[in-house]
Amino acid sequence: MIIKLAPQLVNLAATLILMLSFAMISQRRISSLINLFTIQGAALVAASILLGYVTHQPDLYISAALTLALKVIFIPWMLHRVIRKLNVRWDVETLINIPTTMLVGIGLVIFSFSLAWPISRLSHNLAGGSLGIALAVVLLSFMMMITRSKAVPQIIGFLSIENGLVFAAISVTNGMPMIVEFGVALDLLVAVLILGVFMFQIREKIDSLDIHKLEALKED
Amino acid sequence: MNSLIHPAAWVHLDWVLVVVLAWLVIGVVGVFALRRFRFVATVLFPVSALFSLLLMALALSAAGSAAEVAVLPIGLPQLPFHLRLDSLSSFFLLVIGGVSAGVSAFAAGYFRQGEGTPPGLICLEYHIFLASMTMVLVADDAYAFMVVWETMALSSFFLVISNHRIPEIRNAGFIYMLVAHVGALGILLCFGVLQANTGDYTFANMRAQHLSPLWASIAFVLAVFGFGAKAGILPVHVWLPEAHPAASSPVSALMSGVMLKIALYGLLRVSFDLLQTRIWWWGALLLAIGLATALFGVVFSTVQVEMKRLLAYSSIENIGLMCSGIGLSLLFSAYGMKTLSALALTAALYHVISHAFFKSLLFCSTGAVMHATGERSLGKLGGLMRYVPWVAWPTLIGVLACAGLPPLSGFVGEWLLLQSFLFTTGLPSSFLNMLVPVLAALFALVAALSGYTMVKYFGVIFLGQPREEKLSQAHDAGMWERIGMVWLAAACVLLGLIPNQVIGLIDPVTQLLVSAGLAHSVSANGWLLVPVSIERASYAPAIFLLGVLACFAVAYMLVRQFYHGRTRRVPPWDCGYPWQTARMQDSAEGFGQPIRQIFEFLFRMKRELPSALDAQPRYRVTVEDPLWYWLYLPVARLVERISKLIGLLQQGRIAVYLMYSFVTLIVVLMVVKR
C-alpha cells in the first residue's frame, strides 16, 4: 500500500522541502537556519529512500546514504562549530526586508512551476510535479544567497541550492549515474571544507564575516 | 614560383620576392650587428639602396607586361598567400624602388649613434617597412594584403617611436598606430563585404562577385575610410602632422613619399579593380573630400613654424589633390567617358610619382638641415644657403617642384588635372557641371597657395641672414646624403622634362583600370605633351626650359657684350636703421600672417598680445587644428563617460553580482521558454 501512496508521499516530501526553503528565507537566527537546513536534508533522504524502495533502485539508497552523511550529519555539525567559534549568531540586516523577499519568492515559485509545467506533463514517472518544486527550491535558495549579508547564511543558501539539485536528480531521473553522484558529493565535501577554512581566515584578516566588508576590489 | 630551381625561367614577380627577401636578410644582419653603427650605416644601407634600384629596374621592365601570379605556401590553410604583379602594382613598385633608393642612400649618411633604438634595430624595422610595402603591392588576397598591410603599419610605428624617451614622440606614435589600426579594421570589413559570403578571400573571387549597389557603396565607403586613414585625408589626417616630426627624416621621407601612396594604391585597387560597379556619387564624394583635404592641408602648412609639420601638412594637401583626381576619374568612368577618366587618372598617378620624389627629397633636406644646425624650428634658421649649398640647391629643385612650377615634375600633374577639370563640362548631370568651375577654382587656389608655402619654406631656412650665431658653423651634408638628395632631385627634374615617357609608363595602368589610355595620343607628337589633341592643349616642358635658359643665356652674354660684368660687394642697405640684427628679419610666423588673417575661420588660434607696459613685450600666436576639438576630444570624452557608466556596474558588492547572475538566468529562461 505504500506503493499506492508513494506519489503522494514523494509530493509530500517535495512540498516539505519547498516549505523549508521558504522558512529559511524568513529565518534570521543562524543556528536555527542550520537546523532548518538539516531538516531539509532529512526530508531529502526520506524522499530518496522512498523512491528507491518504490522504483527498486539500489543507487538511490547509496545517494540517500551520501546525503545523510553529508547534509544531515557532517555539514550541520561543522557549521554549528564554525558559528560557535566565530560566534556569529544573528544575521539581522538583510538587503531586502523579509516580507518583500517572501512575495518575490512566491513569484519565483509561480515562475518555476509555469516553466516546469510542460515538462512535468510529459514526464511519466511517478514524481511528475517535483521538477517544478526543485526548480523553485533552487531559485529561492539563490535569492537567499543574494539577500543575506553574512557569510554563513550565504553558504547555507548555496548548500540548499545543492539540495534542490539533488532532489531534482532523484525525483525526476531516479538518480544520476553513480559515478556522478560520488563526484558531486566529493566536490561538495571539499568545497565546504575549504569554505570553512576561508571563513576563519577572512575573519582573521578582515575581522568580520560581514561580506559587505568584502568590497575592496572594484571598478573605481 | 614553380621554377625556383633555374633562375633563368624566373619572372619579374620572383625577382621582386628576391628583393624583398634581400631586404629582410639585410634587416636581420643589422640585428646581429646591433651596435656596430659604422657597419650598418656604410654597408647595409647602401646595399639595400642597390636592391631598391633593382626593384626599380624590375618595375620598369614589368610595366605593360602581362600579369604574373604566384602562390606562397604560407598563410591560412585554405588561403595561402596569393601574389599578383600587374601593371598597377608595377607602377607603384617603381615609386617604391626609385624613392627608397634615394632615401636609403641618404639614410646611410643620416643615422647617428644616439639615444633610443640602436641602429641595428632601426635597420631591421626600416627594411621590414620597405619589404612589407612591396608585399602590399603584390598581395592578391585579402588575408595576405591585411597581414602585410598591418606589418607595414607596425614597422613604421616602431620607426616613428624609435626615439622613445620623449613622451610627445610616444604620443605621436600612439595616435598614428590607433588611426592606422582603426583604418585597417575598416579595410577588413570592406574585404568582408567584397567576399560576398563566399568564404573565398582571393581578389580573383572578389572581381567575379557582382554586388548590389548598396553593398558596393558600403564597400566603397569603408575603403575610403580605411585607406583614407592611412593616406591622411580629412578628417582622419591628424596622425600625419604628429608622426612625421616624430620620426627620423628618412623614415618620414618614406612614410610621406611612399606609404601614403600605398594607401592610394589600395583605394585604386578596391574602387577600380575589385569593385565591378561604379556609381557617380562615389566620384563626387571623393572629389569633394579630396579638395577639402587639399585646401585644409595647404592653408595649415602655410602657417606652420616647424619644418616637418609644414611638410606634413603639405603632404596632406598633395594627397587631397591626388584623391580629387581619382574622384574625377571615378566620376567620368561612372558615366562611361573612358578617355577623360583615363586623363584624370593619369593626372593623379603622375602626381603620385612626382610627389613621391619631391616630398621625400624635401624631408631628406629637413634631416640634413637638422644635422647641420640641430634646429627644427623655422624661427631659428636662415641664411643656410651659403653654408650648406649641397643641401640648398637640391632643396630648391624640390621646392620648385612642390610649388607646381613649370618645367618641373609637380607642374605636369597639376596641368593634366586642370585639363581634366576643363573637360568636365560634358557631364550629363547639370549640377556637377555647375560645380566643376568652383572646384577648378579651388584647385587653382590650392596650387597657388602651395607656392606660397614653398617660398616660405625655402626662403626662411636657406635665405636671408642666419637668425642664430651658431648657424654659421653649420656643416654641409656628407657624401651619402648628397648622393641621396641629388638622385631624388634629378628624378624631380627628369619627371618634369619627359612627361610623355612617364605617361607611357602610366598608360598600362589606366588601360587596366579604365580600359583607356593617353599613350597613343602623346606618343603621336614627340616632345609635345598632348593629352587629347594638339588644338585643345599642349605643353612641352623641354622646349619651355630651353626657352627660359636661352633667354637667360642670351641676355647674360649680350649684357656682358655691350656693357660690362662689374660688381661691388657692400653690406646691405640698413634702411637707415644701423642697429638692426638678423633677428629682425621677417619671421616664419610673420610670413604666414596674411594667410592666418584670411583663413582665420579655419584655425583655432591662441594669441598673446603684449601690453604697452610690458618690460619684455612678447608676442606669441599658436595655431591648432580645430578638428581635435570638434571631433577627437569629444569622442575621447564620450568613451570616458561610457566606461565610467559601465564601471558603475562593478562596485565590488557580491550580492549585486549574484543578482546579475540571477537576473541573467531568469531572462535567459524567459527567452528560451517562448
Add this chain to the structure above:
Amino acid sequence: MSWLGLLSQLMAIVMALLLAPLMTGWVNQWRARLQNKSAPSLLQPYLVLHKLFNKESVLAEHASPLFRAAPYIVFGCMLLACAIIPTLSTDLPLSPAADAIALVGLFALARVFISLAAMDVGTAFGTMGARREMLVGFLAEPALLMVLFCASMVSRSTSLTTIVETLAHREFTIYPSFLVTGVAFTMVSLAENARVPVDNPETHLELTMIHESMILEYSGRHLALLEWAASLKLLAYSCIGLALFFPWGIAEANAPLALLLALPVLLAKLAVGGFLLALIETLSAKMRVFRVPEFLGSAFLLAVIGLLVNILLGVS
C-alpha cells in the same frame, strides 16, 4: 612650321623687346599728363635702362648666386611669355610649348624667383615685399587662370593660339561672360603689374610698396633687367587682354599681308590700352595692403562667376 611662322615668331619677340619700354613710357607720359605734371619723354625708359646697364651693380656682401641669377631668370620668363602670347599672329612655333595654364605657371615661376631673391639678402623690406608679392600672387594666379578658362571653354581649348583663332575668326558672337571676366582680368593685371590701386611703381614709401621693396637691393644691370622684365610683363598682360577681348587684327597662319597689317593694329590697341591704364591709375587711390586680398578675392570670384555664366548660357 613654316618660314612665315618663324618670321612671325621672331617679329613677336623683337617687337616685345623693343616695344615694352615704349609702352611703359607711354603709360607714364599719359599719367603725368592726366595729373597735370610735365610729362617725361616717351623714350625715358630706354634712357633709364641704358644708364642702369652702364652702372656697376652693387651686391650685398652675402648675397647668394640665386640673388644674381634671379633677374636673368625673371627676364627670361617674361620674354618667353611674350613669345607665346599671340600678339601679331597666331602662327607661333613656340606657342604649343606652353598653353594658357603653362603661361600662368610661367608668371608664377618668375614671381617665386623674384620673391626668393628678395628674401635672399635678409633685410626686413625684402622679406616683407616677398610676402606681399606672394599674397598678391596666390589670389591673382587663380583669378587669371579662371579668366583664361572662361575663354578656353568658349573655344574648347587651352592653347592660346587656338583661343585667339576661334575668338577672332569665328562669326562675331557676344559672350556675356566676357563682360564679367574682362573686369576680373583688369583687376588682376592691375595687381600683377604693381599698379595703383594695389601698388605704386613710383613710390618708395616703406609701408605701401610691394614690387619696389623686393628689388630694393638690386642695382646696375640686374635692376635694369628687372625693370625691363616688368615692362615686358605689362606688355604681356595687355597683349593677353587684347587677345582675349579684342582679338581682331591678329594675323592667322600664312597670311603675310595680315601679318604686316597686324603691327599697326596692335600699336593702336596698345595705345588705347595704355591710356586707359593711366586713366584708371589716376582716378583710383592706392588702397591699404590689407585690402588687397579683398580686392583680388573679388576679382577671383568675378572670374568664377564668369565661368558659371558661360556654362549657364550654354557655350556654343
Add this chain to the structure above:
Amino acid sequence: MYALFFVLAVPLLGAAVLAFTGHRDYARNLNVVFSLSTFLAACWLTAEVISGGPMLVWKQQFFIDPLNVFLVTLTCFVGLTTAIFSRPYMRVEQDLGKMTPPRMRLYHSMYQLFNFTMLLGFTTNNMGIVWVSLEAATLTTLLLVSVYRTAASLEAAWKYFILCGVGIALALFGTVLLYMAAEKVLGPESATLLWTSLNAIKGDLNPSIIAIAFAFLLVGYGTKVGMVPLHSWLPDAHAEGPTPVSAVLSGLLLNMGMYAVLRVKVLTDGALHSVMAGQLMMGFGLLSLVVASFLLSRQKDVKRMFSYSSIEHMGLITFAFGMGGPVANFAGLLHMTVHSLIKSAVFFTVGQATQKAGTQIMSEIRGLIKINPTVGWGLMLSSMAILGMPPFGVFASEFLILTTAMREQPWATPFLLISLGVAFASILIRVLPMVYGETSLKPLAHSPALVPVFVHIGLGLVLGLYIPPYLNGWYVQAALMLGG
C-alpha cells in the same frame, strides 16, 4: 590508450607527491618534471590520434575527438611552460617572503591537481564528469588564487567561489535536465550521460526540456567562461593570485568553460532545430566584448587590465561560435588556441615586470626596455599580438570573424569595430609608457626566464602564417561537428 592513462595519471601522481615534498627546493624542478612528462604523454596521445583517429576507450567513459585533442595538447603545453616560468618566479616570491613552505606545498600540489582536473574534463565522455571536473578545477584554482592569504586575495577567492559555485550549481541542474531528457529516449542505463550517445540521439531529445537545460548550462558554464554579466569574479581572481596562476586561469580554465558550452550547444542545436542557442551566444559575446573593452580603458592594475582583455577575447570567441558556420567555428577554435598561448605569454612578461617593479599599478611601472630589453620587447610584442596585430595568429582569427560577420551579421559589425578600437587604444596607451618611458630602477641583474614567452609568441606567429595540416584537419572537422 596507455597514453591517455599516463596523461591522466601523471599529474594526479604529481599532485600526491608534491603534496608531501612541495616545500623542498627541488620541488620546483619536480613540478616541471611532472608537467613535462604529462606533456610528453600528451604528445604520445596526439601521435596516436593522428595515426589512429578518434578514440573511445574504457567503457566509453573517455574519448578523444578533434574538438578536444588539440585542447588536451594545448593544456599540457601551457601547463609545462607555466611550470617552467614559475620555477624562478616562485623562488623570487619565496625570497620576497610572500610564500612560506606550506604554501609552496599547497601551490605545487594544487597546480598538478588543477592540470589533472583540466585534462579529465577535456578527455571524459560523460557530461556529468565534465561538470565534476569543472567544479574540481574551480576548487583547486580557488586555493591557488588565495595562496597569498592577503585580504585582497581572500576576497577575490571568496567572490570567485560564491559566483562560480552558484554558476556551476546551475550547470548541474542543467545536466540533470539533460539526463532527464536523455533518459526518456535511452532509458535508465549508465550510458545515458555519455556525450557520444547523446550526440547520436540528439535529434529525438525533447526540445522543451533541452531548451531549459541549455539555459541553465549556458548561464552556469558561461560563468566560468566569464561572459558579461556573469564575469564579475574574473578580474579579481586573475589579478590577485600569483602570476603563473593568472596565466593558467586566463589561458586554460576559460577554454574549458568554453569547451563545455560548445558540447552543450551541439546537443541543443540538434534538439531544437533552431538558431536560438546561437543567437543567445552572439548576444552574450557582443555584450562581453563591448563591456570588457570599455572597462579596459579604466584600469590601473596591469593584471586586471589583461584579465579584462581575456573577457573581451572570450566574448569574441563566443560571438564567433554563436555565428556558427564552418568559417566562424574554425576562427573560434583558432582564436581559443592562439589566445591561450599569447595571453599566458602576456602574463609571464607582466609577472616579471611586476615582480621587478614591486607593484601592479601601471603608472608606477616604467621603462622596462631599459630595465631589461627582453622583458620590454616581450611585453611590447605580446601586447601587439593580443591586440590582434598581424602576423600573429590572433589577427588570423579576428580577420575571419570580422569578415564573416560583415556579411552574416552586419548589425554586429559596428559594435565589433568600436569595441576593438577602444580596446586597442586602451591597452596600447598604457603599454607604451610601461615599455618605454623613463625609469629609476636599475637594469635587471640576472636574465629573466622568458624562454616560455618567446616560445609562445613564436607559436602565435607561426599559427598566423602557417597552420599544420593535421591541426587544420582537427579544426575543420571540429568546426563541421559544431555545425551552426
